[in-house]
Amino acid sequence: MQILMTDRLLLRPWEPEDADFVYDMYSRWDVQQFIGLVPRVMKDRSEADRLIERCRSYDHPVHGFWAVQRAEDAHLVGTILLKGIPASGEAPLQPSGDTEIGWHFHPDYWGRGYAAEAASAVLAYSFSEGLDRVVAVTSTENTASQGVCRRIGMEHQGSTKDYYNATCELYLAEAGTGPGNKYV
Numbered sequence: 001m002q003i004l005m006t007d008r009l010l011l012r013p014w015e016p017e018d019a020d021f022v023y024d025m026y027s028r029w030d031v032q033q034f035i036g037l038v039p040r041v042m043k044d045r046s047e048a049d050r051l052i053e054r055c056r057s058y059d060h061p062v063h064g065f066w067a068v069q070r071a072e073d074a075h076l077v078g079t080i081l082l083k084g085i086p087a088s089g090e091a092p093l094q095p096s097g098d099t100e101i102g103w104h105f106h107p108d109y110w111g112r113g114y115a116a117e118a119a120s121a122v123l124a125y126s127f128s129e130g131l132d133r134v135v136a137v138t139s140t141e142n143t144a145s146q147g148v149c150r151r152i153g154m155e156h157q158g159s160t161k162d163y164y165n166a167t168c169e170l171y172l173a174e175a176g177t178g179p180g181n182k183y184v
């Protein structure tokens with residue numbers, strides 16, 4: 001997986017030693033409340049170990065699950081996901097063919113621009129690797145996530161039922177447009 005750097009952040013693969021951070025982040029309702037069709041917090045540290053293992057074994061030429069750490073002190077602050085997004089339909093859900101970008105950050109590090117900075121780098125990387133469009137979906141109530149979409153230059157397309165069997169706000173970034181390209 002490609003390591004990425006921004007002014008303040010290093011984006012790298014997850015390591016087994018990161019499990020304490022992952023568990024701390026995903027055991028919080030503040031973080032999980034808008035994630036998944038049926039949001040739930042992690043209840044057991046072994047779930048963090050398994051999540052890291054799944055991220056580490058994910059094999060794709062461009063997509064990935066980046067651990068985001070602060071360059072100045074190497075503190076982990078969150079994660080950026082770039083992955084295929086499933087189309088709505090009968091279970092098991094099938095790939096839509098679109099690529100989704102997502103972000104989960106620890107509440108201790110909200111309000112500093114880290115999510116937008118890291119997401120912007122991943123968006124630029126995805127375009128530099130040949131993707132021509134990337135989507136983001138958020139629940140209507142998740143205004144913090146919609147703020148990240150706006151800050152990285154994604155355009156609101158209205159609401160959609162096309163993905164995850166859910167009604168989501170849809171944001172789109174296309175190659176060659178928007179501030180997401182400034183890192184290319």
Ligand SMILES: CC(C)(COP(=O)(O)OP(=O)(O)OC[C@H]1O[C@@H](n2cnc3c(N)ncnc32)[C@H](O)[C@@H]1OP(=O)(O)O)[C@@H](O)C(=O)NCCC(=O)NCCS
Nearest residue numbers: 031034103104105110111112113114115116137138144145
């Ligand atoms: C979504 C989420 C990542 C947004 O985090 P965030 O900290 O609000 O977003 P950013 O990192 O882009 O930071 C932007 C904020 O930092 C502020 N900021 C402070 N210093 C900054 C700097 N140097 N540069 C840029 N922004 C800065 C901005 O003004 C903005 O504050 P505002 O929202 O009060 O206007 C976070 O709420 C989260 O992890 N939520 C839980 C998981 C989740 O729901 N993920 C999305 C699922 S769809």
